[in-house]
Amino acid sequence: MSSSPLPPPLQQQRHPGYEEERLRRVAEQLPCREVQAGMLLSLMGEPQQYSLPCIFIYGHRASGKSYVVNVLLKELELPHATISCAECITAALLFEQVLLALFGGDAAATLPRYPSLSDFVRIYRHHRSRAPAEQTRYIVLEKAELLRDMDANLLSVLVRLQELVEDNLTVLLLSELVWDTFRPNTGCLEPLPLHFPDYTKAELHQILSRDRHPSYSADLYASYIHILLGIFYAVCRDLRELRHLAALNFTKFCEPVTEGKAKESDTHKLWRNIEPHLKKAMQTVYLREVSSLEWEKMQQVETETGPLRGLSAHTHVELPFYSKFLLIAAYLASYNPARTDKRFFVKHHGKIKKTKFLKKNEKTSNHLLGPKPFPLDRLLAIFYSVVDSRVAPTASIFSQISSLVTLQLLTQVSHVDQLDAPKYKCAVSMDFICAVSRTVNFDIIKYLYDFL
Known part of the structure; x- marks a missing residue:
């Protein structure tokens, strides 16, 4: 046909x-x-x-x-x-x-x-x-x-x-x-x-190549766009975002040419220079948690002092609002003993003796022992306690739990076919969860058993 x-x-x-x-x-x-x-x-x-x-x-x-x-x-x-x-x-x-x-x-x-x-x-x-x-x-x-x-x-x-x-x-x-x-x-x-269908890869290449830098040849900019799309096309097909990324990273791509270390025809050298940089930039596609000026400053810091650290401190906090609280609840469920939930999350829990609450034989920190598995109902109980607004247990909440598992922020430790009582572990670090907590103004330290 x-x-x-x-x-x-x-x-x-x-x-x-x-x-x-x-x-x-x-x-x-x-x-x-x-x-x-x-x-x-x-x-x-x-x-x-x-x-x-x-x-x-x-x-x-x-x-x-x-x-x-x-x-x-x-x-x-x-x-x-x-x-x-x-x-x-x-x-x-x-x-x-x-x-x-x-x-x-x-x-x-x-x-x-x-x-x-x-x-x-x-x-x-x-x-x-x-x-x-x-x-x-x-x-x-x-x-x-x-x-x-x-x-x-x-x-x-x-x-x-x-x-x-x-x-x-x-x-x-x-x-x-x-x-x-x-x-x-x-x-x-x-x-x-x-x-209006999405732009194809060839169409994106044609459109982005029109924005070439006047100081460089059209062939050089076209090869740069080809490299850019080779890395970003699988995760981003938004023309505006790709245009922003192209303008932001072109200076780094031309750096060997500007310094006289390579010619415009040395595509392989230019590729090796820009590839690790673009892969780091891919971590912040759509997020824009740093401005273009800050990004350029971070580039200079990377060149002078070593590997780039700024992005890794930002990327993990860009989650949906309720997903952040689900992750916080998962961390608390992994590192707090189940017997302490009443003390931390029940408002009218009555008197609990400190000697009963803090066991003398517990000398090892739960953070040193690592995360412990917890059932889904405990996760949801803590989630509904720590989130400020009243949230109905809708399919959206359960789908966000699945998304956290897909992102490898949670690990499902029970079998997939065990639908009645799935169990999970939190797979993020202390620094990670503290950064997430700050974005929602939640003081997680007050709710951790190891820090009492």
């Missing part, structure tokens, strides 16, 4: 109503996204035509959704309002931004203090009648998944806003989630979905 041929470049596709020069500029700014831009432009139609009421654009993070839409609307000079739902935390702010962008400050000022959906529709229709649309107006809502947390009927109104305001208007919803997670129980008009 032969694959379908690729569509021609954007400027060669037939899009009547738009100048060829503008389409050419759009195509130059959208490498590896000409297919999606052409499909979206076909759905939008000519500027004066009525477009679809709502188009739902979805795809993973950094797949070019917002960029493609904004380039099209700005370069083709189409009237639009681009709004981030993360910034407009209420429907009132969203209504204000839409009216401000499409009709100006006077329209936004006519909104009541607590506007309803009907207020917004009424004011929009009033200003639409005073300024009829010569071209299709577009409302772009980024991070549209946050609309689900606003008014119950807001999403149902937005997908059919064209009908309600009787205007040549299209709403573009941009999200990382699929439409199935949006659909209200009461039902609503279905928007037309448009998927």
Whole structure:
């Protein structure tokens, strides 16, 4: 079965109503996204035509959704309002931004203090009648998944806003989630979905190679991007993160060339110089717990004093909130005797004699003996005691325990088929758990039997 041929470049596709020069500029700014831009432009139609009421654009993070839409609307000079739902935390702010962008400050000022959906529709229709649309107006809502947390009927109104305001208007919803997670129980008009796939490795190479340093040849930068993707592509396919990593580490890659120890063609020497550095940088992909300036300072410290230590002190604390408390509970369960749980974790435990609590024959530290196994029910009991907020025993909590095992922060010591009473051990060091505890303002020393 032969694959379908690729569509021609954007400027060669037939899009009547738009100048060829503008389409050419759009195509130059959208490498590896000409297919999606052409499909979206076909759905939008000519500027004066009525477009679809709502188009739902979805795809993973950094797949070019917002960029493609904004380039099209700005370069083709189409009237639009681009709004981030993360910034407009209420429907009132969203209504204000839409009216401000499409009709100006006077329209936004006519909104009541607590506007309803009907207020917004009424004011929009009033200003639409005073300024009829010569071209299709577009409302772009980024991070549209946050609309689900606003008014119950807001999403149902937005997908059919064209009908309600009787205007040549299209709403573009941009999200990382699929439409199935949006659909209200009461039902609503279905928007037309448009998927943006992830960039392939070849496409990422093509895009990142365009950012080459002016002081070096294009071939050198292309070989650097090839090395970078060879290390990071398996764990990170986010274009923005890869672009940040490429800019941050290029100086280290060119260091032998700058110092005269290698030529640009000595790819093998450059590879050996940068490989260990990139592998250390891979430990902090997405985390950004150090700034670019701090990272460069850490590089200098590594060169002058020895191996880099800064990252290893940061990476382990980047866990979900409840996972941190689960790990803390696991550490306490591994290093505290079970008989001490009542003393540490029960608020109204009554009087416990110190002679009974501290056994005289226990001369060896539990930390020297190593972690001891504990059952799942003890782990959860300690977890619910140390976490401040009340947490229901949901599947999410149990899945985070599995994730800690996968990350080798916990070790399952019972058999996998032993579902009724699984047992675990905590596999992290004292320094590790103290660093994790500091991130959630929990003083773990007060709860350790060895430090009484």
